[in-house]
Amino acid sequence: MGEIEQEKLTEAAALKTRELTVSMGPQHPATHGVLRLVLDLDGETVVKxxxxxGYLHRGxxxxxxxxxxxxxxxLTDRLDYISSMSNNIGYVVAVERLLGIEAPERAKFIRTIVGEMTRISSHIIWVATHALDIGAMTVFLYSFREREWILDLLEMLCGARLTVSYPRIGGVRNDVSQEFIDSLYKFVEGFDKRVDEYETLIDQNRIWLKRTKGIGVISAEEAVNWGLSGPMVRGSGIPYDVRKYAPYDAYDKVEFEVPVGKDPGDVYDRYRCRMIELRQSAWIIKQCIEKLPAGPVMAPDAPKFTLPPKDRVLKDMESLIHHFILITKGxxxxxxxxIYSSVEVPKGELGFYIVSDGTGRPYRMRLRAPSFIHASVLPRLCEGGLIADVIANIGTIDIVLGECDR
Amino acid sequence: MEQIQIAERLKEKFPEDVLSVSEFRGQVSVTVRKGNVLAIFRYLHDNPETDFDYLQDLCGVDYPSRKPRFEVVYHLYSINHRHSIRLKALVPEEDCSIGSVVPVWIGANWHERECFDMFGVAFKGHPDLRRILMPDDWEGHPLRKDYPLKGPEPENDWKGFREVLEDSERLKGFEWER
Incomplete structure (x- = not known):
């Protein structure tokens, strides 16, 4: 060894190393919102x-x-704004259970259809952004094709694309049109092929496998102890799904499978779960359309909480007064x-705990937001891994900060 | 197990701590004293018959008119047995603290931080009790019933607008030169 090289080596040994604290976010393209992570780094390894x-806390x-x-x-639209329909359904189901009223069959099937539509659009946007973060840009470009179709359908249904407020206590706002049903059926018929396309792009991709396999591993027991739900707990092998465990709406009348991940419970397993859920959702929609019963879409037996039909309001004095009082006074x-009632939203289990003191306003409305719980598990997933895997972990927990911060 | 059976079991096991049992729409609530919560939850979690391995939710409720002012409400679920129960621990305002359940369910960590942030209930034995949704230097606890819904109005409200109005008043009497 030459003298100069020896000198360089001793110089390197004399250099001090120290941990570096990096603040990632709240403005960062890979944090999916205003999430801030303070990372203590030892080289490229995340120590803490x-x-x-709370940056989006609106009370x-x-x-x-x-x-x-x-x-x-x-208000519930503004929780998880990419799947606002599911939040609305969660709220109306909770209030219906509190009041003891039941929505008509047709309304239940329509709610199931629109709930699954939002699941598809939410999972699509998840796979698009998650793949974009990890470096597979093509999926992002293709998947907005399907999302656009679903948003167009929602617009056809209720006039809004994002904050829909379409379900109502005791049913849904308006009936579906034949045009909507036809277009939706065409969509779900060809949807499996579209999912195949995504899978061809990333399923066996070497870079994708390297970035996802063995990253963010959480065991089944731990996942349950952390209180994870949705694809986060199913990816670890626990088939916990509120649609199966405590069915609401029309989920007990349709067939579907709950996908679970294989052994390690890593980012790849959760990705697989969500891809299978996409196909299952399309299947549920198909069954619902085929079984869609005829009848009213609003519960007739709860006049204190449901608005009368619009044509009666225009003709009938009592209905007009009733409508006016409900809109102005409530x-x-x-x-x-x-009551505690929960539904399965794309992110996991969304629970509503409503305390009623007998007045027309909820005394306390607590939201059990899955994104909040999934954000709390981030340190467990990230610590000990590399800084590049933090991005994969943020993607896999699929959080929306509007729901996390409430 | 039926929810009411679980409540009965709790009553037998902890006769001192269980205060009352109520039912609404098939959901049973068990009200307990706050002193022994950790033992109760330990029992519910570890006993294979109840096996509550999943903490669905933890939150606070404020009743300003009642004597123990706060309630900390726990929703437990058992994924194996598919049963659930609601427990409510009473927390008075003077001694606003309760034992933390993080040793039993680690997922309670952020729920308890939120409850502390929103109601000011301190959780003894919590590993990292800080505010979570509100800024660190925030005063007051927003979800308490006596917390105002609206902040004070800013003093200089719409001064520009008032000036515009005054100007328009002044211009009313103005006569254009013909």
Whole structure:
């Protein structure tokens, strides 16, 4: 060894190494919103990860306490804004259970259809952005084709694309048109082929496998102890799905499978779960369209909470007064009690705990937001891994900060 | 197990701590004293018959008119047995603290931080009790019922607008030169 090289080596040995603290976010293209992570790094290894949330806190729980049951519905749109329909369904199901009313069969099937449509659009946007983060850009370009179709369908149904507020306490706002059903059926018929296309792009891709296999591993027991839900817990092998475990709407009348991941429970397993769920959702929609019963779409037996049909409002004095009172004053009484009700939204289990004190406003409305719980598991997934895998982990937990911060 | 059976079991096992059992729409709530919560949850979690391995939710509720002012509400679920139960621990305002359940369910960590942030209930034994949704230097606890819904109005409200109005008043009497 030459003298100069020897000198260089001793110089390198004398250099001090120290841990570096990096603040990632709240403005960062890979954080999917205003999530801030404070990372303590030892070289490229993450030693400690501290998430900071709350940048999007709007006090939805506090606001809901000061609104009537009817006017609290649009607040739930603003939780998880890419799947607002599922949040609406979660809220109306909870209030229906509190009031003890039942939506008509047709409304239940329509809700199931639109709920699964949002699941498809949410999972599509998830796979698009997750793949984009990891470096597969093509999927992003293709998947917005399907998302656009679904948003067009939602627009046809209720006039809104993002914040829909379409379900109502006791049913849905309006009936579906034949044009909507035809277009949706055409969509789900060809949807499996579209999913095949995505899978061809990334399923066996070497870079994709390297970036996802063995990353963010969480075992089944741990996942349950952390309180994870949705594809996060199913990826670890627990078939916990509210649609199966406590069916609501029409989920007990359709067939579908709950996909679970294989042994390690890593980013790839959760990706596979979501891809299978896409196909299952299309299958559920298909069955619902085929079984869609005829009949009304609003519960007839709960006049204190449901608006009368529009044609009656225009012709009938009592209905007009009823409509006016409900819109201006809102309902004044509700049964005294408390209810916890949860539904399966694309992110996981969205729970509503509503305490009623007998007035027309919820005394307390608590939201069990899956994104909040999934964000809390980030340190567990990231610590000990590389900084590049932090991006894969943020993608795999599929959080929306609007729901996390409420 | 039926929910009411679980409540009965709890009553037998912890006669001192269980205060009341109520039912609404098929959901049973068990109200307990706050002193022994960790033992109760340990029992519910470890006993193979109840096996509550999943903490669905943890939140606070504020009742300003009642004597123990706060309730901390736990929703438990068993993925194996598919049964659930709701437990409510009473927390008075003077001694606003309760034992943390993070040793039983690690997922309770952020729920308890949120409850502390929103209601000011301190969780003893929590590994990292800080505010979570509100900024660190925030005063007050927003979800308490006595917390105002609206902040104070800014003093200089719409001064520009007022000036415009005054100007328009002044211009009313103005006569254009012909």
């Amino acid at each position: 990860c501290t998430p900071h949330v 939805i729980e506090k606001l809901a306490e000061n609104r009537t049951y009817l006017s609290a519905l649009p 309902p004044t009484t509700a049964p005294k009690g408390e």
